[in-house]
Amino acid sequence: MRLALAVLLAGAAGGVLTPPAAASGPGPGGAAAARACDPIAPTECLLPFPNDWFTRADPRSETGRRVAFTTDTLPRPASGIPVSPTAWNRSDGFSPGSAVIAHVPGLDPAATGAAPITDIGRSLDRDAPIVLLDADTGERHPYWAEPDAGAGDDGRRALLIRPARNFHPGHRYVVALRGLRGEDGRTLPAPEAFTTAAGRPLPRGHALYERQRALRPVLRDLRRAGVPARGLHLAWDFTVASERNLTGDLFSIRDQAFRGLGHAAPDFEVTELTDLTPQEDPRIAREVRGTVSVPSFLDRPGGPPGSRFHRDRDGTPRRLPGNTQTAAFRCEIPRSAFTGRTPSRPALYGHGLLGSRNEVGAGNVKAMADEHNFTFCATDWIGMAADDVPVVLGALTDMNGFPAIPERSQQSMLNALFLGRAMIHRDGLPADPAFRAPGGRPLLDTRHGLVYDGNSQGGILGGALLAASTDIERGVLGVTGMNYGLLLNRSSDFAPFQQVLDAGYPDKLRQQVVLQLYQMVWDRGETNGYASRLADDHDVLMHIAYGDHQVAMVAADVQARTLGARLHAPALAPGRSPDRVPHWGIRTAGTPFRGGSAMVVWDSGTPTPPLTNTPPRAPEYGQDPHSDPRNMSTARQQKAAFLTTGRVMDVCGGAPCTAIPTP
Incomplete structure (x- = not known):
């Protein structure tokens, strides 16, 4: 695996693995009436980020907004290939876990008194130099602020403001920076464009007239919260994507698939059964391999790596006629299920980074199974499994390829849901001889x-x-x-992938924006986009x-x-x-x-x-x-x-x- 990964890394760094650009065009929630770069932060187009300057009104969305990036605003990779905004423009707001990014040359966060990672409580101080305000509730939101330690050039170093608790889906937030200081302790001057837009009314036709209009509710909300406009270095607002928007694709394919399944068990096939002696394995008595058939909502037959959702005109994932995902599974039935009085409890297992279902055979999983009488079954997290490594690497050099990762991951979750249903349905795995002891006694407990x-x-x-x-x-x-946008920089696992990202997006300031753009679509394929629903259910x-x-x-x-x-x-x-x-x-x-x-x-x-x-x-x-x-x-x-x-x-x-x- 390491040798193969090294070869793939070399190829990706050279641009070999860059996927073709996504089809252009606005699609659902496209970029009509989108704005150009925000004039209040002229050093990098999408800064400050996230930012409602890059949204438009949409009365059909739950937030009333729609992200409206264009190929000109999204950062292009080193290859110069334009990035299609289609996948991002399906969002009715930004990620609930997004880092808030600003560029403040010469900033010293310590001299400024910004709340560090070791003292998050300070972020809620009345005189805090950075304010995150929930405009819907009037409450301050906790955070920590940190400079990007990976930037070698101080002039291109991002200020990263991390929410200590996810932003509330569907809410609008206001950001204020004030009293920012450099190493010498002196107050840094505010950007001239912001000072102008935040100042006296501008005549219609002025270059900053529209920006001033958009800034008025921001300054009003801050004033009501006790943050006066005087002394501000920068201020802006952003809207967080709604829960329905974040979860909609996965919940839609789930509902469509299970509606078609009805009360039946998913179709499955046991392809291999291995009975193990205590000498061969003292904990696992039987290993079962097979496949379960799952409706595929991906755009290629069988949904191979690089596939994306097939969508209708409204952007809803739909199944191509007859398209089926054959999800391979592996189950470990503990010895305790054979020797004890009760059948084993059915449990799904989820494997690690870019791995496979075979992790269910790891020693700690076998120990858990036998010590506590669980049968663990696993299927691959396609989209983030071993076969997807080339696509992952290619997406780090070109954002166009990235939506395939979370969209195939959502299909993998549907695969796991079907495997889980097969494990507990009386006509599913429990009815198969592979899951029965000699004499026909069931090995899976369907009562729980x-x-x-x-x-x-x-x-x-x-x-x-x-x-x-x-x-x-x-x-x-x-x-x-x-929240991979928070995790990647801090993970030793990401070190070998960093060189690929550096090749695709070498500028460190822009790279931080790219990571948060990734997160906007990654939310659909990991817990960050589902945390509010998970907390409830x-x-x-x-x-x-x-x-x-x-x-x-x-x-x-x-x-x-x-x-x-x-x-x-x-x-x-x-x-x-x-x-x-x-x-x-x-x-x-x-x-x-x-x-x-x-x-x-x-x-x-x-x-x-x-x-x-x-x-x-x-x-x-x-x-x-x-x-x-x-x-x-x-x-x-x-x-x-x-x-x-x-x-x-x-x-x-x-x-x-x-x-x-x-x-």
Whole structure:
């Protein structure tokens, strides 16, 4: 895999893997009446970002807005190929987890007093130099501010303002920057265009007349919130995409597919059955492989890598006649299901980054299965599986190819939903001889609902799967977080892909905008776009590895705040966290735990990760603890209790949870 990845990386960096540009044209919610670059921030076209300057009125959308990018406003890759705005212009707002980006040459965030990652509470101070205001509620929104540590040129360094809790879908937000200072402590002058637009009324026909009109409600909302126009360095507003817009594609293909299925079990075929002796595997007695047939909503027969949704004129995903996804699956039936009195609990498993269903055969999954009598079945997260690596790499050099990733990922979620239904339907897998013991005794317990367990990417995508499922009762999201736009810069996994992104978009300021543009369409294929629905409909247990090199803990904290998850306390030993208030804004769980979602931090003694948007690397940051929680029997005991009862057991004796580093 490493050699193949190296070859693919070399090809992508040379432009070999760049997918063809998407078809041009406005499509649904196209770029009619779109504006050019925002004149109040002349250094980079899409800045400040996100920004309602790049939307238009749309009375048909739930927000009343529609994103209206053009090929001229979207950043072109180094190849110079124009980027079609079609996929972005389906949005009625921006990502609920978007970083707010501004370019302020000479800015020193520390001298300014901007709230750092270690003191999020400071962002809500009345005199905070950066204000995020929910214009719909009048409340301030928490954040932390950081300069892009990956930018080598101070003159092209982005100011990144990260929401500490996702923005509320469908709401409008106002951003204000004031009292910004440089290293010498002096106040930085505001951009002249902004000062003019925020000043006296301009005559019709003035170059900034329209910008001034758009700025008036921004200044009015700030004034009502106690932030006067005088002293502002920059201010603007943006609208967050509605929940319906974020979840609409996945929920639509789910509803269409299950409506066609009715009360029947999905069609499936068992292609391979292997009975294992205790000497061959002391935990798993039978391994079953097969396929399940799923309606495909992708635009190519069988939905290969690079496929996108086939859409009707209104932009709704529709199935091409007869198009079917043959989703391969692998199931591990524990020895306890054969030897115990009760059949095993059916559970879906979600694999890690660009992996495959075969991760269900990992040692920790087998241990979980046999120790707690679960049968785990898995199918590939197509779109983010091993076969998709060339498409992923190509999308990093050219944004045109990116929508294929989340759209194929949504098809993979439908595949998993069909596999899950087959696991619990009396005419599905439980009826097949492969899932019966000698003598015909069932090995799958259909009296109880389906549950989910996923790790790493399986956690990041798994929350979206749970939000879409009517069969899954609850789930465990292991070493998880959400929002790839926040995660990538902070992940050691992304390091080899960074060179490809650098080749496609070498300017670091523009690159930060590109990452947030990716997130706008990625929301449809990972938990970030479904967090509000997940919080309402499902309970999850989040297991976090302190100092994780691959999935940054800060992304888990944002997710926990957004879900309203409770924190196992004490979470860490005293002095372990550099934060002024560790896990700020996350309420602690009571004893006993009374239901809902929860987060447990497992500490292997790994050094605290960087406080910048950079990844931790060995040896400075020690051994990666990413795999440690799932390899602890106590953590598996806690997961099993949650999956079966919804309770979070204190398996750590009233102390912080510690893990043994995986050899």
